Amino acid sequence: xxxxxxxxxxxxxxxxxxxxxxxxxxxxxxxxxxxxxxxxxxxxxxxxxxxxxxxxxxxxxxxxxxxxxxxxxxxxxxxxxxxxxxxxxxxxxxxxxxxxxxxxxxxxxxxxxxxxxxxxxxxxxxxxxxxxxxxxxxxxxxxxxxxxxxxxxxxxxxxxxxxxxxxxxxxxxxxxxxxxxxxxxxxxxxxxxxxxxxxxxxxxxxxxxxxxxxxxxxxxxxxxxxxxxxxxxxxxxxxxxxxxxxxxxxxxxxxxxxxxxxxxxxxxxxxxxxxxxxxxxxxxxxxxxxxxxxxxxxxxxxxxxxxxxxxxxxxxxxxxxxxxxxxxxxxxxxxxxxxxxxxxxxxxxxxxxxxxxxxxxxxxxxxxxxxxxxxxxxxxxxxxxxxxxxxxxxxxxxxxxxxxxxxxxxxxxxxxxxxxxxxxxxxxxxxxxxxxxxxxxxxxxxxxxxxxxxxxxxxxxxxxxxxxxxxxxxxxxxxxxxxxxxxxxxx
Amino acid sequence: xxxxxxxxxxxxxxxxxxxxxxxxxxxxxxxxxxxxxxxxxxxxxxxxxxxxxxxxxxxxxxxxxxxxxxxxxxxxxxxxxxxxxxxxxxxxxxxxxxxxxxxxxxxxxxxxxxxxxxxxxxxxxxxxxxxxxxxxxxxxxxxxxxxxxxxxxxxxxxxxxxxxxxxxxxxxxxxxxxxxxxxxxxxxxxxxxxxxxxxxxxx
Numbered sequence: 219x220x221x222x223x224x225x226x227x228x229x230x231x232x233x234x235x236x237x238x239x240x241x242x243x244x245x246x247x248x249x250x251x252x253x254x255x256x257x258x259x260x261x262x263x264x265x266x267x268x269x270x271x272x273x274x275x276x277x278x279x280x281x282x283x284x285x286x287x288x289x290x291x292x293x294x295x296x297x298x299x300x301x302x303x304x305x306x307x308x309x310x311x312x313x314x315x316x317x318x319x320x321x322x323x324x325x326x327x328x329x330x331x332x333x334x335x336x337x338x339x340x341x342x343x344x345x346x347x348x349x350x351x352x353x354x355x356x357x358x359x360x361x362x363x364x365x366x367x368x369x370x371x372x373x374x375x376x377x378x379x380x381x382x383x384x385x386x387x388x389x390x391x392x393x394x395x396x397x398x399x400x401x402x403x404x405x406x407x408x409x410x411x412x413x414x415x416x417x418x419x420x421x422x423x424x425x426x427x428x429x430x431x432x433x434x435x436x437x438x439x440x441x442x443x444x445x446x447x448x449x450x451x452x453x454x455x456x457x458x459x460x461x462x463x464x465x466x467x468x469x470x471x472x473x474x475x476x477x478x479x480x481x482x483x484x485x486x487x488x489x490x491x492x493x494x495x496x497x498x499x500x501x502x503x504x505x506x507x508x509x510x511x512x513x514x515x516x517x518x519x520x521x522x523x524x525x526x527x528x529x530x531x532x533x534x535x536x537x538x539x540x541x542x543x544x545x546x547x548x549x550x551x552x553x554x555x556x557x558x559x560x561x562x563x564x565x566x567x568x569x570x571x572x573x574x575x576x577x578x579x580x581x582x583x584x585x586x587x588x589x590x591x592x593x594x595x596x597x598x599x600x601x602x603x604x605x606x607x608x609x610x611x612x613x614x615x616x617x618x619x620x621x622x623x624x625x626x627x628x629x630x631x632x633x634x635x636x637x638x639x640x641x642x643x644x645x646x647x648x649x650x651x652x653x654x655x656x657x658x659x660x661x662x663x664x665x666x667x668x669x670x671x672x673x674x675x676x677x678x679x680x681x682x683x684x685x686x687x688x689x690x691x692x693x694x695x696x697x698x699x700x701x702x703x704x705x706x707x708x709x
Numbered sequence: 710x711x712x713x714x715x716x717x718x719x720x721x722x723x724x725x726x727x728x729x730x731x732x733x734x735x736x737x738x739x740x741x742x743x744x745x746x747x748x749x750x751x752x753x754x755x756x757x758x759x760x761x762x763x764x765x766x767x768x769x770x771x772x773x774x775x776x777x778x779x780x781x782x783x784x785x786x787x788x789x790x791x792x793x794x795x796x797x798x799x800x801x802x803x804x805x806x807x808x809x810x811x812x813x814x815x816x817x818x819x820x821x822x823x824x825x826x827x828x829x830x831x832x833x834x835x836x837x838x839x840x841x842x843x844x845x846x847x848x849x850x851x852x853x854x855x856x857x858x859x860x861x862x863x864x865x866x867x868x869x870x871x872x873x874x875x876x877x878x879x880x881x882x883x884x885x886x887x888x889x890x891x892x893x894x895x896x897x898x899x900x901x902x903x904x905x906x907x908x909x910x911x912x
């Protein structure tokens with residue numbers, strides 16, 4: 219049943235990665251690997267607008283952005299007003315980033331056309347790699363497109379006090395230095411362990427657009443369910459509301475890029491995407507969580523937990539032993555990695571969820587630095603291939619990583635050893651494949667066999683629970699999904 | 710112990726003396742000095758831990774990391790949990806063995822030990838333990854909570870990096886609990902976190 223493998227994400231030229239010529243082999247080139255598309259697993263998947271042609275993607279996204287904006291009220295913005303487009307590094311990392319960049323370009327043009335102002339600025343936030351967004355701005359030519367008004371911000375930049383129902387919280391001053399703001403984001407499932415699909419679209423207000431102190435409180439001083447209130451309270455503060463115009467979302471799913479959604483009401487938009495994400499991500503995450511044992515190959519130019527395939531992060535699989543959509547499951551702050559309460563091998567609190575025990579071996583073929591990852595090497599039997607070892611050794615955030623990992627000369631040797639040591643041939647790769655996964659033939663057979671039952675379980679058993687916990691009725695969910703489909707067909 | 714192998718270096722010709730680096734350095738190792746070529750950044754090599762945050766925020770790419778010739782170590786060494794350390798951690802709702810700085814795996818007991826040895830500010834803590842000198846983002850709240858747990862008064866930060874005590878799950882106001890409790894599982898998180906962290910029984 220071996221099918222052609224999917225194209226992995228190309229090597230990235232970045233200060234956070236090894237040089238592309240140092241990457242000797244991709245996981246997709248291993249023998250007995252097969253491509254597994256989401257639509258092969260779930261036949262009723264929505265069709266994506268994926269294409270390898272960047273100009274086609276740009277055209278399609280531009281058309282859809284204009285269409286989505288046509289239903290949005292921009293009348294607050296008067297001629298000559300300043301407008302900040304708030305964006306995040308993550309959008310640029312989704313499926314190559316071209317779609318997100320084109321939304322930003324189109325927004326700039328549409329605001330200028332409709333509102334008669336040219337003072338339109340890009341403010342792009344980051345995670346823990348403070349130069350990453352500058353690299354994206356350069357790569358996508360956004361500085362030029364925004365006439366020199368594109369700024370990569372970082373959470374250590376000057377803050378602005380924002381009075382909220384939770385007291386004073388801090389946004390990045392530059393993000394809010396215009397009369398109006400437009401929140402340009404996405405619905406990618408990404409850090410489910412933090413947002414728990416409880417205000418997914420609000421999260422950047424406590425992350426990309428916030429200073430380290432507010433972000434650190436989100437991460438360390440609240441639980442993953444309650445922490446989402448921080449973002450909500452910042453968004454609903456009089457300060458932010460006095461500037462907020464609308465939210466524009468890159469709409470994605472496990473199958474790829476799906477479209478663009480825009481709304482003046484972020485709460486309504488968030489609820490709609492809640493249903494959307496349960497529908498499309500719920501099944502694939504539940505399916506992956508059912509895999510009993512696997513060797514994981516990390517082969518993507520991102521930090522280990524943020525490596526991706528089929529729209530799913532390795533991080534989602536790492537916590538696959540907990541249903542994170544289920545809000546009745548409490549977890550401590552920084553939960554998925556559980557670093558905080560794992561000083562050594564054993565957790566301080568014995569009821570903590572461990573990393574997914576299905577992960578029998580972790581092979582890092584290609585990854586970024588700039589994210590604290592020592593915990594993974596401490597908790598999972600980890601091998602690092604070739605020059606990637608030096609990427610960790612030279613990273614201020616991973617000085618200890620290689621103390622716990624085994625460095626192996628090449629990828630086939632690492633895989634051979636892992637198969638012998640773990641006795642499993644289920645190999646799952648996070649290599650940036652769009653619309654599916656590159657996996658071993660054995661795992662492909664298992665996933666195909668299991669998918670129908672998982673689909674039924676999610677639709678009939680889990681989804682009603684997830685919806686009820688968020689106060690969404692089955693009828694509302696059906697109506698919103700129908701709206702998404704009719705919008706798609708209208709474009 | 711954390712081995713410091715890098716140091717931040719200023720390329721004087723490029724430096725415009727704007728001070729952006731001063732405001733982001735977690736150990737306050739950088740100052741702006743008047744020179745014959747105008748204002749320039751000066752890195753105190755004895756303090757710099759080579760985290761590279763200044764390098765990433767310099768608008769003129771005037772800073773770079775280079776390998777140190779004088780490698781040194783920071784950290785509190787082997788820390789035994791004394792009743793004083795236990796108390797500071799409990800006040801902050803933390804286990805002494807809990808990891809606060811994920812980059813360098815620095816534990817609450819090490820930060821508490823630094824405070825007992827004289828650290829008064831997050832910058833002091835960073836100089837003594839190496840915390841906050843990796844990603845520079847994730848651990849500030851943990852450090853602030855421990856300083857407050859030791860009864861320290863937080864003064865003004867030297868840069869942009871912290872502003873004072875912020876909300877934790879343990880001190881959510883009554884009106885917030887009532888308004889958002891059910892939707893955001895506030896009481897449930899409070900109960901869960903009180904169960905798993907020391908000091909929670911004080912609720």
